[in-house]
Amino acid sequence: MGIQVGVMGAAGYAGAELVRLVLGHPDMELAAVTSNADAGVALADVYPAFAGATDLAFTTHDDPILLDLDAVFLAVPHTAAMAVVPKLLEHGVSVFDLSADYRLKDAGVYQAWYDIEHTSPELLETRAFGLPELFAGDLASAAATHAAGDPVLVACAGCYPTATSLAALPAIKQGWVADAGAIVVDAISGVTGAGKGANQRTHFCSADENLEAYGVGKHRHTPEIEQILDAKDRVVFTPHLAPLKRGLLSTVTLPLAADFAGDDGLNADEVVAAYREFYKDSPMVRVLDAGQMPKTSSVVGTCGCHIGLALNRRAGVLVAVAAIDNLCKGAAGQAVQCANIVYGWDQRRGLPMVAMPV
Amino acid sequence: MGIQVGVMGAAGYAGAELVRLVLGHPDMELAAVTSNADAGVALADVYPAFAGATDLAFTTHDDPILLDLDAVFLAVPHTAAMAVVPKLLEHGVSVFDLSADYRLKDAGVYQAWYDIEHTSPELLETRAFGLPELFAGDLASAAATHAAGDPVLVACAGCYPTATSLAALPAIKQGWVADAGAIVVDAISGVTGAGKGANQRTHFCSADENLEAYGVGKHRHTPEIEQILDAKDRVVFTPHLAPLKRGLLSTVTLPLAADFAGDDGLNADEVVAAYREFYKDSPMVRVLDAGQMPKTSSVVGTCGCHIGLALNRRAGVLVAVAAIDNLCKGAAGQAVQCANIVYGWDQRRGLPMVAMPV
Amino acid sequence: MGIQVGVMGAAGYAGAELVRLVLGHPDMELAAVTSNADAGVALADVYPAFAGATDLAFTTHDDPILLDLDAVFLAVPHTAAMAVVPKLLEHGVSVFDLSADYRLKDAGVYQAWYDIEHTSPELLETRAFGLPELFAGDLASAAATHAAGDPVLVACAGCYPTATSLAALPAIKQGWVADAGAIVVDAISGVTGAGKGANQRTHFCSADENLEAYGVGKHRHTPEIEQILDAKDRVVFTPHLAPLKRGLLSTVTLPLAADFAGDDGLNADEVVAAYREFYKDSPMVRVLDAGQMPKTSSVVGTCGCHIGLALNRRAGVLVAVAAIDNLCKGAAGQAVQCANIVYGWDQRRGLPMVAMPV
Amino acid sequence: MGIQVGVMGAAGYAGAELVRLVLGHPDMELAAVTSNADAGVALADVYPAFAGATDLAFTTHDDPILLDLDAVFLAVPHTAAMAVVPKLLEHGVSVFDLSADYRLKDAGVYQAWYDIEHTSPELLETRAFGLPELFAGDLASAAATHAAGDPVLVACAGCYPTATSLAALPAIKQGWVADAGAIVVDAISGVTGAGKGANQRTHFCSADENLEAYGVGKHRHTPEIEQILDAKDRVVFTPHLAPLKRGLLSTVTLPLAADFAGDDGLNADEVVAAYREFYKDSPMVRVLDAGQMPKTSSVVGTCGCHIGLALNRRAGVLVAVAAIDNLCKGAAGQAVQCANIVYGWDQRRGLPMVAMPV
Structure with a gap:
């Protein structure tokens, strides 16, 4: 049964990898996958690797179901992420963001490198940085926030x-x-x-x-x-x-x-x-x-x-x-690892640890 | 008819590339290709790319014909090169060596990195270093030596x-x-x-x-x-x-x-x-x-x-x-480029300059 | 704890894939991996994909532990398989053979194509052919044999x-x-x-x-x-x-x-x-x-x-x-699928069903 | 100086390969390369393999220079070819067409498979089929036509x-x-x-x-x-x-x-x-x-x-x-081979015959 999660931007490569991992996670249920460009198309028609594993079809990024989920994995480009994160948090949805929007602590540095003004710089103070091996404290705080009943924002590190x-x-x-x-x-x-x-x-x-x-x-x-x-x-x-x-x-x-x-x-x-x-x-x-x-x-x-x-x-x-x-470790897997920690599970839960030998 | 050349170690990749270049060179004639392991086998049986272009078969490294050629390209491993270079030079055969044996000026440095004593350190004084864009003087000297009727030793730079x-x-x-x-x-x-x-x-x-x-x-x-x-x-x-x-x-x-x-x-x-x-x-x-x-x-x-x-x-x-x-530029092509300079030809002669576009 | 299994010929590609699948199977425990050429070497030293997942080292094909296991997956070449299968069966060990030795019903056809006489043709009568979608009856019989307490021989189909x-x-x-x-x-x-x-x-x-x-x-x-x-x-x-x-x-x-x-x-x-x-x-x-x-x-x-x-x-x-x-389906996965059926489990147990999307 | 040739559709892969071959042909001079999408861009900016070999830039398909050339190689899609071939021929320009437009003798078969009516079916009677090893007669006729001072149309076979x-x-x-x-x-x-x-x-x-x-x-x-x-x-x-x-x-x-x-x-x-x-x-x-x-x-x-x-x-x-x-043999090379025959040269002229050995 587990938590209900959605993947925004599920048609991209990191998004599709999130789908793979969520489908194999014992405590997560994939409730929604979005892609404005592919709305209405079955997930398995874009990625035949998923044929037989899910009947989900893409919906658009404004699918209202997202606001009712426990957590959303964001695999949309930068700027598209900060356009939706505040609303998700307001609705109590935890966000694991794979984009760059909340990684840099300093909004000025963000503006200098991404050439656009940050629209929710206040969240940079409180977001957890999603690289568990190096920022254990951030994730411990996020876990506490979650345990207290509040949604969390985790800005997952880039690859x-x-x-x-x-x-x-x-x-x-x-x-x-x-x-x-x-x-x-x-x-x-x-x-x-x-x-x-x-x-x-x-x-x-x-x-x-x-x-x-x-x-x-x-x-x-x-x-x-x-x-x-x-x-x-x-x-x-x-x-x-x-x-x-x-x-x-x-x-x-x-x-x-x-x-x-x-x-x-x-x-x-x-x-x-x-x-x-x-x-x-x-x-x-x-x-x-x-x-x-x-x-x-x-x-x-x-x-x-x-x-x-x-x-x-x-x-x-x-x-x-x-x-x-x-x-995986550079994107989708790390996001799931962060979610595992926030939800109090073993950080490896649902994550493949053995590669194909050849 | 051009000069008569041989390729020692022609079964390896750099050697085979030398064969390709020599076969396409308007002023070189391929007279011998050697490989102890493949002696007696037709070149085209090892490299079907050469089928129809040459009927040569491999001979062994001690093929006496080598001593009668104008030049030998050496594509054998280090130590195997210094085992044959002095004799080739004595017989008046110019050598373009792709191995590491004569690249380092200091025989002590050679010994430190290659773990073997150099057997003809005196040649390190006189060999030309084969990287024409950066050692034009070396090659000009080699060209003068050749013009004077003496054989040359060019130690071509590594890739x-x-x-x-x-x-x-x-x-x-x-x-x-x-x-x-x-x-x-x-x-x-x-x-x-x-x-x-x-x-x-x-x-x-x-x-x-x-x-x-x-x-x-x-x-x-x-x-x-x-x-x-x-x-x-x-x-x-x-x-x-x-x-x-x-x-x-x-x-x-x-x-x-x-x-x-x-x-x-x-x-x-x-x-x-x-x-x-x-x-x-x-x-x-x-x-x-x-x-x-x-x-x-x-x-x-x-x-x-x-x-x-x-x-x-x-x-x-x-x-x-x-x-x-x-x-090519990192091995066989550079050796041919050096030879072109030594023989007084345009340094591009016989060398492909246009890659496949895709 | 599940059944105790071994993989003979685990250093080859099909054998290594068997290791991957057995390590991920909830009802199998990997007790031995053999490779005469790699005996004494840790599995993870040959296949770093297994680092952290197992500390097993290769033993030789005559490792006596094999005779005490529930089942052995055979990933050795043809002829090497028929050299060990009768003994394994005698010791009550079920065999899932990936080699060609027991696939052909007619020992004469075997001899004609493999150029060697079959040494245990009597087993060709009773072995199950391991291609579950097309030979369900064979595997049902094998399951019954196993249920009756006897070892089985399954000759898994080639890729x-x-x-x-x-x-x-x-x-x-x-x-x-x-x-x-x-x-x-x-x-x-x-x-x-x-x-x-x-x-x-x-x-x-x-x-x-x-x-x-x-x-x-x-x-x-x-x-x-x-x-x-x-x-x-x-x-x-x-x-x-x-x-x-x-x-x-x-x-x-x-x-x-x-x-x-x-x-x-x-x-x-x-x-x-x-x-x-x-x-x-x-x-x-x-x-x-x-x-x-x-x-x-x-x-x-x-x-x-x-x-x-x-x-x-x-x-x-x-x-x-x-x-x-x-x-996987062409070798190791099919063998595990056959084992699942023989042991009365869902045929998919432990088998990956969702590919990486990209 | 050789004949003046153009390549229409030179930005595509077959077109770019034609450029490579024409640049290396001793009797052809590349006078024009066209691509409506890339007009104004230097050839070498699209294909850096050509850097240093030519300064040509793309022009559009209606570049009037085409009508003054000896021959045009057509590497445009089907239907785009038959839109320009009659005009080129009228101006005395020989055409070597890599598209499918003139390959099928029967305009009805063309219509059935390509779903469009042929606009110059009369040319199907007289065009030569460009597969020299199997249609030597076609190319001999084309050579005679050329020798008589008339332009030719060769429909080169598909890959x-x-x-x-x-x-x-x-x-x-x-x-x-x-x-x-x-x-x-x-x-x-x-x-x-x-x-x-x-x-x-x-x-x-x-x-x-x-x-x-x-x-x-x-x-x-x-x-x-x-x-x-x-x-x-x-x-x-x-x-x-x-x-x-x-x-x-x-x-x-x-x-x-x-x-x-x-x-x-x-x-x-x-x-x-x-x-x-x-x-x-x-x-x-x-x-x-x-x-x-x-x-x-x-x-x-x-x-x-x-x-x-x-x-x-x-x-x-x-x-x-x-x-x-x-x-090459499946497209651009075969077109050049056909041109060699039409112009009375050795069919191999300018064509690479030795592959890279590795």
Whole structure:
């Protein structure tokens, strides 16, 4: 029976992944899926993977049923999210928002990067940031709010910030990282990261057998990463597109403080040990042995994150690499994980944890 | 009739690409192809792409015909190259070596990274380094040597060093780059870069739909990049594998010196202008407009290199991205380009310059 | 706690998929995984997708624990299976065999196609054929045997025979198909179908961006298809390899009997209706509307089979197309489905039924 | 300087491939490229592969320069072709048409399959059919027409008909094929075959890791194949889409006449010998040894066609498999080949014949 949930923007890739996860969740019932462009069409006609699993059809974003649900997962673009969040909250509906609208604490930074004024900046004070391994406090507060009978707003972290921060933050928290100097984030995403829109970039014949960087120096996940890492103007974020569907690998090069660099500095095993201690209560994260590097294929379809660490004493840096499924841990899965915590369930409930072996 | 050439190690991917290029070269005649493992087998039986184009069969590496040729392209592994180069030179045969054996000027550095003593270190003094856009002088000397009737040894640059250095060196030569701080090189290669050996890494079902970093901090192209950039212990090189056959993208993040960073520093257009000036005599290199980024698919099958540049004033870095075909400009094509220069021909002769549009 | 099961040959692709399914099955406990080549190695070291999900390590095929289990899934090559099946049965262990050893009823046909004498032909009389939608009786008998306290042997159908027969048999059972003339089966498989062995065929750089037919006229699934369809010497089976990991599409062209061909013959809707009636108790099979064709991506990772039907009156044929995941419905999933039936559970238990939407 | 040619519809995939080939042709000069949608844009901005090779920009289809050229390659959709062909011919411009408009001899068949009335049926009498290996007479006549100073119209064969007919026609001409019974053509194409239009079918995330049949029983290449094979209502053509860019494999199953089937019928070697005799003057076609099957990767980027043959005596059929590059031999390359013949040059002139080995 469980809670009644809706997915707004269910025709997009993150929305469809939410549908998959909600359909398999023992305590959630999928009550509504919306897509203005596909209203009236059966979900299974757009995604034949769902044939036999649900008879739901898309309704429009203003479907009144949404206001009667326990929770809504928002998989609409930024600005479309802040257009509906206040109303949902007023009606007592909890919101797990996958868009960027409530991620940045500072409305001015939002305006600078997204080029539009924020219409409900007061919610930035109270929303929880949805990246449970790094913002446990936010989610504990949200759980308390829910327990008190109030709706919650969780602004789920973006895909690149999730992988990048999981790779980088433990080292920063340990005090290993120098106070100045660029933190270089070179990340690679599968094409689902470019969205469901059909255009020349996402055409099979453009993306196949090709590698390219995009949005260099301008990608809107940059301020989000800087906010999480508390590293203003230090993050150099260069995303790349590669020919695969799902999977995101973020390679972060962190300059080490003088005390930790060089031959008398850190050693590889203590780096791994510290990361494992940091994530000891985080079942989604797996820190690999020193010398091992993660493969995105090992986490595709799951909410897991695998992290590999390579200390480079010659150059005085730590290279931390994280692999996630951009649609699952990087989007829909993380939203469900946040909901699990808010509702007081095991954070893994309903979430796939074992990838296909091949 | 052109010069008589041989390809040693012609069964590997770089060797096979050499065969393709030599077969299409108006001034070269392919006289021998060797592969100890495939001796006696027709070239076209291993590579059906060559069916109808040649009737040559593989012979072994000790085929005496090699000693009578004008030039030999060496596509054998390191150590196998230095085992044959002195003898070829003694017989007056010019050598264009794709292996790592003669790239590093310092035999001690070679021993440190390749874990074996160099057996002909004296040749390191005289060999030309095969990366024409950056070492024109080396190739001019080699051309003079050839003109004087002597055989030459050209140590062709590796695939990652080629793309990385073409992206980074102009900025360094301009004096824009800070004297200290890591130069971060995150590069991505197609699976041909992992070689023809069939193993679990190169199995289709491992490489497909997967991203991973490998050899982090340990890749042997690191000292070669540092040698070219004159940046000892500053290069942090992290190579990645992505699911495509050919193509290599190197993303280099260069810390800017204080004078050139910030709002009063460089601007994007002057960066592009300086790179274009630097490469004005290099027909293989194309510097894209500011804001444009290269696609590997635009250069696959050709000897071209496309470079994109993004100045990041916030973080005080220059991000330079180069795309090449790892087997062509990164290996076989560059070797032929070097040979063209040594023999006094247009450096483009016989080299494909237009990729398939899709 | 559920039954105790083992997977022999768990390092191969079908074996690894069995591990995934057994780990997720609420009534099975994975007690042993064997691989002679990987004995002593942790399962998760070979398949990092299993990291965190199991600590099991491979043992050898003669691990005595196997003889104490409730059931063993056999994912070893043909001949290796018949070498161990009699002993397992003697010890009261039920066997679900994915190899070809017990599929063909006639030991002479086995010998003709597999070029080796069958060593336990007596078991061919009693084994159940593991393709539940078409051989419900076999599995009912096996369930009765199990209920009576005896071990069972189920010879699970091969991947091509499964898809092909699910597409073709309903039409044959309806009497629509002509008594003579070739039944043309052109099927396409992903590269997992070629197995985990690393060789030049399975190298990424050979399989990527390539299409080819293989084993034309000689593939050993031919007699198995002919046995199921009761169509001796009429099946022309041409398998093809395409660049994807998982997924198998079988396109079957069936010549119609005169009464059913032409303008007065069948119509598209009655074909669909008859198929749906045929499969009305088969939850794994989905018959698409007339005019719809299945996509393998809609069933990857699941035990589903999607069937599309196109009546061609001009040429007097029915084209039936089935899509499955070759490793799941075509191998491991089907074995678990058979086990579910034998043990009296819902045939879907523990089996993924919803694919990733993208 | 060679002839002056234009490419209408140069922004599409076949058009862009024509540009590649014309740029590399020693006797053609590219004078105009048209695309109504891209008018004013530089060719190299749409296809960066052409950067440095040409400065041409797109003009519109009514660019008057077209009427002054020697020849125009038409890569526009059907109906758009017949809208311009008569005018081009009137102005003395020879036309090599890649569309379907002039392929079918019978305007009624055209109307039945393309659902529109033909506007210049009189040209169907005189146009040459552009498939040189099978219609040498047509092209000889066209060459004579050109030699007499008149413009020619060549209707180049479609991609599927080209591969299918090259595989099937020699057997039919030999009289081996039965007079009745379906000729089953199951063909697989890369995604360039679906065109440059960005839509959900061509989105990377739909096409990648997927196999599907499409247009089953309705594909418009069916009457074209039947016309070439002279096999009305006998061709069952089922095209499939697989995740690669270029490459087309057609598997044709031909029922043998009684005299040629069975143990006293044909043998594999005489089949190969007859095909080799048939194609002895066709340098683009390579008939493989008995037992060998072609790979599309061996012909990608070239105008070659590789054919594999497997006699199946059990079932009384011949399976003939042809591999081509759908954009080159299946479209642009064949058009250039036809032009070479019309202009009296070696049919291979300017056409790539050696594929990349990997």
